[in-house]
Amino acid sequence: MTAQITPQPGIMDIALYEGGSAHIEGVEDVVKLSSNENPLGPGPAALEAFRASAASLARYPSSDHAELRAAIAETHALDAGRIICGAGSDEVIAFLCQAYAGPGDEVIHTEHGFAMYRISALAAGATPVEVAETNRTTHVDAILAACTERTRLVFIANPNNPTGTMIGGNALARLADGLPPQALLVLDGAYAEYVADYDAGAELVETRENVVMTRTFSKIYGLGALRVGWGYGPRAVIDVLNRVRGPFNLSTPALAAATAAVRDRDYTAHCRAENAKWRAWLAAELARIGVPSDPSHANFILARLRNPARAEACDAHLKSRGLIVRKVAAYGLPAALRITVGDESACRRVAAAMAEFMETAE
Ligand SMILES: *Cc1c(COP(=O)(O)O)cnc(C)c1O
Helix, strand or coil, X not given: CCCCCCCCCCHHHCCCXXXXXXXXXXXXXXXXXXXXXXCCXXXXXHHHHHHHHHXXXXXXXXXXCHHHHHHHHHHHCCCHHHEEEECHHHHHHHHHHHHHCCCCCEEEEECCCCHHHHXXXXXXXXXXXXXXXXXXECCHHHXXXXXXXXXXXXXXXXXXXXXCCCCCHHHHXXXXXXXXXXXXXXXXXXXXXXXXXXXXXXXXXXXXXXXXXXXXXXXXXXXXXXXXXXXXXXXXHHHHHHHHCCCCCCCHHHHHHHXXXXXXXXXXXXXXXXXXXXXXXXXXXXXXCCCCCCCCXXXXXXXXXXXXXXXXXXXXXXXXXXXXXXXXXXXXEEEEXXXXXXXXXXXXXXXXHHHHHHCCCC
């Protein structure tokens, strides 16, 4: 008998996710600016908590994440009972798709939206639906127009990756209120900590039954290696997600470091200020040499070159100078490069290398 082993429908439509690379053949002193990591790393309190957790590696981790949820709730003034923690916010996104979307259901994401929305929708057997943006910005009316009776989830990253743009609170509320009754709005706040006075949609979650917010420790907290994210939503939704969550999805070192990190508000504020300073500096330097970008609300800049060939050539030039940035053709932006805001030295190197490149012939 010939074996006929086939995966669930949709799985083979998933393109393998490519992380930002970290090495260049033959080039030393390489700076990785391709994954929006915090150039300052985690804070000292988080590192200390991580080290201390080595004493209890033989024990299974907490399964209810009570301490981390309490710390998050305290820092953000939220209800700890409506927080769910995941192995990265990627896992929370996957839980949402697994729990709320299946074959025949539609999952909306925006034109230049984060890749995991499409991947998780397909993994759940659902149909991803891409909605056009306007000037690289989420377009609420286009999303509402794309909703059908099959729409189950709508994913918006605000600020968005890789565009760095965001929409305001009124637009978000209009989106939540305009969705069909069976659709859940997911506000991905991976970069929310970089925006001053932005609650990432927490208020919308509090006042609506159809809004969930996701957050991560991979960006401003500098803990990408540990894989910690969380979600905040209506009690009924969080209860559903907890049923699909594995009991030990987060390791003890990850829980310990994240708990310390979210309590260390001074360090978070320091990282936010450094990012804002060097982001503004880099954007101005690029604009001065003829490389435009939209005002970014995150820890990266989407630099726009004249055409895809120029973006490729610019990427190659930056690589020759030891600078790894992110090509974003897969996000429908073939003429752009996403550049993480590094520390001062990295930003100065990027500006200098870009200036060299812009002096080369078209
Ligand atoms: C980086 C990023 C995440 C975070 O993913 P983790 O799984 O928490 O590391 C989520 N959403 C967006 C838009 C991102 O850019």
